[in-house]
Amino acid sequence: MTRTLRMLAVTFWLQLKLLTVSAFTGILQIVYPLFFATTAFLVYRQNGDPAALVYAGLGSAVMGTWSAIATTASSALQFARWQGILELLVAAPTPFALVLVPITTAMATTGLYSLVATLVWGRVLFGIEVPVGNPLLFSAGLLMTVLAIAMFGFLLSVAVARYRTAWAMGNMLEYPGWLLCGFLVPLALFPTWVQWVSWALPPTWGMDAMRAAAAGESPWFDLTMCVALGTAYASVAALLSGVVLRSARRHATLSLT
Amino acid sequence: MPVIEADDLGRSYVTTTGILRRRRTTVEAVRGVSFQVGEGELFGLLGPNGAGKTTTIKMLMTLLLPTAGLARVLGYDVVEEPREVRRRVGYVFGGDRGLYDRLSARDNLRYFGELYGVPPHEQRRRIDELLDLVGLRGREGERVEGYSRGMRQRLHIARGLVHDPAVLFLDEPTIGIDPVGARELRGLIGDLKAAGKTVLLTTHYMFEADELCDQIAVIRSGTIVARGTPSELKAAVSGGHVLEVEAYGVRPDVVTAVRGVPGVRSVSIEDQGRSQLLLVQVDHGVEVAPGVLALLAGTNVGRVITRQPTLEDAYVELVGQTESTESVG
Secondary structure, three states, rough: OHHHHHHHHHHHHHHHHHHHHHHHHHHHHHHHHHHHHHHHHHHHHHOOOOOHHHHHHHHHHHHHHHHHHHHHHHHHHHHHHHOOOHHHHHHHHOHHHHHHHHHHHHHHHHHHHHHHHHHHHHHHHHOOOOOOOOOHHHHHEEEHHHHHHHHHHHHHHHHHHOOOOOOHHHHHHHHHHHHHHOOOHHHHHHHHHHHHHHOHHHHHHHHHHHHHHHHOOOOOOHHHHHHHOOOHHHHHHHHHHHHHHHHHHHHOOOOOO | OOOOOEEEEEEEEEEEEEOOOOOEEHHHHEEEEEEEOOOEEEEEEEEOOOOHHHHHHHOOOOOOOOOOOEEOOOEEOOOOOHHHHHEEEEEEEOOOOOOOOOEHHHHHHHHHHHOOOOOOOHHHHHHHHHHHHOOOOOOOEEEHOOOOOHHHHHHHHHHHHHHOOOOEEEEOOOOOOOHHHHHHHHHHHHHHHHHOOEEEEOOOOHHHHHHOOEEEEEEEEEEEOOOOOOOHHHHHHOOOOEEEEEEOOOOOHHHHHHHOOOOOOEEEEEEOOOOOEEEEOOOOOOHHHHHHHHHHHOOOOOOEEOOOOOOHHHOOOOHHOOOOOOOOO
16 A cells, blocks of 8 residues: 555656656646636626636636646657557556556646646736635635546546547547536536536536635535546546556557557 | 467457448468477567567567467466566567656656556665666766667666566567667676576567577567577578679569579578679579579679578578568567
């Protein structure tokens, strides 16, 4: 158990290092969320409603985290496949699920940066003060949302290990995710069937929990749903990883050749 | 008990072509390969590109499921007990891939040390030893992206040894490395054998196999066509001799005609820039030079020599009879 925890911690740290040492990647991670947040602030500022700006401020903060994970979780494993590293990760005796968790968690950590940076950006440049009624529960919501998105990325990664072109799914999910998770547009504006899809996504509940905690309301139900769904995604990914890996070995999809 | 055991091992792939009318084709990459490797032995799997060497190694490494036959490593079935196999084997392939470029050599080794469950107190000592072994001491803190190809390959070997495996699979480890680097690497592989590791090496460099391997299996189109020690393989063709003819602009129909000369076992042609080298394997006691030179009458001919066969000649003779069957490497 201790050895597993150490393995998770060390590989998480090295994956984080891998994500942050490149100047160009770093700049992208800094600039991208701020660019999207700025666009959202400029749009929402037009109707002059401070509440709408707070809505956008919170939504665009989580939006960056979603983008960081939805796109990079799938492309990172594809990159590992190109580099021949995916086979080496599979060839190690550590269960593949445990190999993937630090990778997606490291991505979520860079996403956490974008979340905080966007909140600071909104406050400094646009004067958007997000009133936080319950700071403790707000922080819990924030962390749970990031972790739940990481678990979603974990599930995506498992698919990428099996299918050589599944990385495209990450890119495909980025923008629909912004809408489906209610980051920028209230879900009530969508047809009912869209709301059902949204409820199946853990960030929707995390976002609601953060909004509730910020407004001083009880976030417990949303928080519980976020944790439950995140755990469900992680469990499905862990269970699938064994089956998926065997299928990848059968269909020879771990490498490009 | 053999350390590596392949028994009638086979692997086929299904490929599809077309968009609307998809056609499925089954490609036999490995067809009934059988061999055994004893403890501490350095076993070479030789063959041209696409012969099935890498596919065989990947099945033994548990990265691919065989579609036929069975394989065991240290007594563990590669299909049923993959984790037991993975704990005990190391895998190194050639080329510049297989490393985290943006991490240092030490971090790469730490990463895989953790994945292989090397205890922390052992890890530092082991990594230091490996850095010494592969000659990267002093450069271990630098990012891998700045390494030369030879340094990367040496680091790759260190990565494959980080958990001190009993068995090492080396898949064309010297490919693309300059002669000096390749020689150093061969020295390193020799040291591993001396340290008691069981090594399965794939290569298509004959001198490498001749220098390093205890046993060699020659694989062609997914089938083992010959097996033995380097000396035994050379002896298989040593009953004859090799006629080497340097020529300029040899036509394909002439090569075909040379194959038909009585006493000629096989013919291959090597492009040497402006000239070509016609290599004719000849039966013992048969003189074919006049007949071959007569066929080359309209061609400019340079040096003509007769010599004893090398392992490379044995290899060329064994794999030279090209087959039209499809194969995957």
